Amino acid sequence: xxxxxxxxxxxxxxxxxxxxxxxxxxxxxxxxxxxxxxxxxxxxxxxxxxxxxxxxxxxxxxxxxxxxxxxxxxxxxxxxxxxxxxxxxxxxxxxxxxxxxxxxxxxxxxxxxxxxxxxxxxxxxxxxxxxxxxxxxxxxxxxxxxxxxxxxxxxxxxxxxxxxxxxxxxxxxxxxxxxxxxxxxxxxxxxxxxxxxxxxxxxxxxxxxxxxxxxxxxxxxxxxxxxxxxxxxxxxxxxxxxxxxxxxx
Numbered sequence: 001x002x003x004x005x006x007x008x009x010x011x012x013x014x015x016x017x018x019x020x021x022x023x024x025x026x027x028x029x030x031x032x033x034x035x036x037x038x039x040x041x042x043x044x045x046x047x048x049x050x051x052x053x054x055x056x057x058x059x060x061x062x063x064x065x066x067x068x069x070x071x072x073x074x075x076x077x078x079x080x081x082x083x084x085x086x087x088x089x090x091x092x093x094x095x096x097x098x099x100x101x102x103x104x105x106x107x108x109x110x111x112x113x114x115x116x117x118x119x120x121x122x123x124x125x126x127x128x129x130x131x132x133x134x135x136x137x138x139x140x141x142x143x144x145x146x147x148x149x150x151x152x153x154x155x156x157x158x159x160x161x162x163x164x165x166x167x168x169x170x171x172x173x174x175x176x177x178x179x180x181x182x183x184x185x186x187x188x189x190x191x192x193x194x195x196x197x198x199x200x201x202x203x204x205x206x207x208x209x210x211x212x213x214x215x216x217x218x219x220x221x222x223x224x225x226x227x228x229x230x231x232x233x234x235x236x237x238x239x240x241x242x243x244x245x246x247x248x249x
Contacts, residue, residue: 001107003035004065006058007042008075019044022071029069029100038065046078066095067107073099073118080126084119087112142235144243146170152208152222153180153229153248170245177248179205180229183222184249193219 005026007019019042030037039061043054050056055076058068070076076097077083087106090097096106102118105111140147145168150156153176157166179200186196197214206212227233231247234240 001033001035001066002038002064003030003033003067003069004038004058004061005030005040006054006068006070006075007040008052008054008070009044010046017071022075025071025100026069026098029098035067050077050082062093062095067098068095069098069100071099072101073104075099080119080123084116084123087115087119140168141233143168144233144241146243151225151228152218153177154245157245170243172246172248176208180222180248183219184226184229187223193217193223 005023007022007026009017009019009022023040023042027037027040041054041058043052045052050059068076073083076099077086087097091106091112098105098107098111099115102114104115104118106115146154147168150170150173153173154170155173157163157169157171160166160171182200182205183196186199191199193216196219197216200214201212204212205214207214207218222229226249228243229247229249231243231245231249232240233243
């Protein structure tokens with residue numbers, strides 16, 4: 001079997017085992033298995049994508065080898081999803097890989113099964129983390145806290161006070177709040193978002209960024225958030241609640 005080795009270090013992780021040491025240990029494995037050593041490839045940089053000279057060179061010469069050996073699985077790919085897709089691609093064309101750190105060798109059926117179990121567990125961990133994050137956001141919203149960048153008309157109380165208890169609490173931005181009132185007055189008068197945007201520009205009313213380029217989509221977004229500006233929201237059970245901060249409308 002024809003074998004190559006692949007080594008990589010990240011620019012921001014200087015404590016990693018050097019590419020030379022990685023290559024040496026991988027070559028030892030090749031010799032132990034009695035495989036024919038073909039060449040060594042290496043990279044310095046992130047493993048989150050495949051835009052790496054060494055990795056691309058290795059794949060371009062794929063007809064010259066049967067198995068590639070790396071010191072660690074994440075030397076090939078840091079993303080579990082990318083690693084799984086890559087392994088499937090290799091398997092479909094009769095190629096294999098070895099990761100010494102977790103004793104995975106896909107030249108055997110058991111090795112491939114172990115790899116699939118590992119990547120499945122990694123993906124499950126990602127999904128569980130994502131689920132917990134979403135649940136945390138929903139819980140925060142249900143408690144009447146704001147999540148994300150403050151909407152137009154408001155500022156972050158925490159940013160103003162640096163008081164931990166004010167995280168998720170909004171404070172009225174007087175200048176922006178006056179513009180919000182103008183927008184809703186215009187809307188009540190029957191003006192379209194495009195007409196309201198034109199009105200603001202003609203009256204030299206600037207956006208949050210200080211520009212005179214109001215877009216109709218921005219106006220639509222503000223109008224669609226009427227509940228927010230009236231100081232109310234609905235929880236997960238569709239029950240009406242009041243925000244703890246002052247309403248603009």
